[in-house]
Amino acid sequence: MSKQLLFTPTSVGPFTLKHRVVMAPLTRMRSSEGNVPNEMMAEYYAQRATPGGLIIAEATPVSPYGFGYAGAPGIFTQAQVEGWRKVVDAVHAKGGVIFLQLWHVGRQSHSLLQPGGIDPVAPSAIQAEGYAYAQSGAVPFGMPRALLLEEIPAIVEEFRHGAELAKSAGFDGVEIHGANGYLPDQFLQDGTNKRTDAYGGSIENRARFLLEITSAATLVWGPGRVGVRLSPSSSYGSMHDSDPEETFGYAAKALDTLGLAYLHIVEPRIKGDDTLDKDAAPVAVHYLRPLFSGPIIAAGGFNRESAEELLFQGDADMVAFGRAFIANPDLPRRLQENLPLNAYDRDTFYGGDAGGYTDYPFAAQQVSSE
Numbered sequence: 001m002s003k004q005l006l007f008t009p010t011s012v013g014p015f016t017l018k019h020r021v022v023m024a025p026l027t028r029m030r031s032s033e034g035n036v037p038n039e040m041m042a043e044y045y046a047q048r049a050t051p052g053g054l055i056i057a058e059a060t061p062v063s064p065y066g067f068g069y070a071g072a073p074g075i076f077t078q079a080q081v082e083g084w085r086k087v088v089d090a091v092h093a094k095g096g097v098i099f100l101q102l103w104h105v106g107r108q109s110h111s112l113l114q115p116g117g118i119d120p121v122a123p124s125a126i127q128a129e130g131y132a133y134a135q136s137g138a139v140p141f142g143m144p145r146a147l148l149l150e151e152i153p154a155i156v157e158e159f160r161h162g163a164e165l166a167k168s169a170g171f172d173g174v175e176i177h178g179a180n181g182y183l184p185d186q187f188l189q190d191g192t193n194k195r196t197d198a199y200g201g202s203i204e205n206r207a208r209f210l211l212e213i214t215s216a217a218t219l220v221w222g223p224g225r226v227g228v229r230l231s232p233s234s235s236y237g238s239m240h241d242s243d244p245e246e247t248f249g250y251a252a253k254a255l256d257t258l259g260l261a262y263l264h265i266v267e268p269r270i271k272g273d274d275t276l277d278k279d280a281a282p283v284a285v286h287y288l289r290p291l292f293s294g295p296i297i298a299a300g301g302f303n304r305e306s307a308e309e310l311l312f313q314g315d316a317d318m319v320a321f322g323r324a325f326i327a328n329p330d331l332p333r334r335l336q337e338n339l340p341l342n343a344y345d346r347d348t349f350y351g352g353d354a355g356g357y358t359d360y361p362f363a364a365q366q367v368s369s370e
Ligand SMILES: Cc1cc2nc3c(=O)[nH]c(=O)nc-3n(C[C@H](O)[C@H](O)[C@H](O)COP(=O)(O)O)c2cc1C
Pocket: 024, 025, 026, 027, 028, 058, 059, 101, 177, 179, 180, 229, 266, 299, 300, 301, 302, 320, 321, 322, 323, 324, 349, 350
């Protein structure tokens, strides 16, 4: 019997949401020249917008040096602001709420993606395993250069500026991308941060960059329109920490003092299986829930049943869906009416045209049998 907690109202900052099915941030690499969002992106987001439903728009670099995926949209030029306005207006026209995810990939890049062909930056000069997506295709992550202490304030300022531009584009708020092994995560976890200055060593120091960029965004928006995404259990991008409970517990408690819109947690998944395994990693929403007093969004491998179960247990307030939202523009309706889901096509996830982007079918309207 369905509990349907997904379709009860909740709130995020000043917004009352009509349901708890959140669209997860999804990099699709379909922006136009100059990393400018376009009409096709506006159509894609509008298709997925619902009245009172929260969309977290894809990871968007705040700096030309923050890219690891060619074709990702940016938020550092006026042309990008104009492009994003089309997306935001299209979502608002359908009554949706849309936050923008602010991004800097740090070491998950390559000199081919950097202006002037310079090396990407990181807290420490440690190379990650994996691939960046240059115009020419996938390239192994490059060897990063360790940021000088005096360079860090300029990156914090880039996040503040990105937050400000997101506001002028009409977004409802921003999410700091602190997950998946990108720059803030590289500062946070001790496997990637070997610094001996004020940004390395103790957890207080390693969390400093994340807290500074989050605070910078709250100065622009007020805290109720800023969320943060963390992925305590993900090893993507060669990430590891010697004490994830301590590290992410500290981060959650410190973020809690800011009074944020929400904390967004990527949950552990069993490989090849879309069910949750609470024992797969020590740090998941179940552990973090008591440490953060605001709303929590959980993401990662959820289906209708496991999402309902998590809400029922009370470990999160909302559930974000990624791949299911790619393939199902009307995902909230399908979950509510328990309709079958379209399968996703992995080959069209990253880059390309409207194929696998705006052409996934909506479920047929139900014909009354009366
Ligand atoms: C194509 C694709 C692009 C993604 N892009 C982002 C992104 O821009 N930012 C982010 O935080 N996570 C990103 N993710 C991770 C998703 O937000 C989500 O956490 C992940 O897909 C697990 O959720 P799911 O099982 O519902 O798909 C991406 C995932 C996929 C498949």
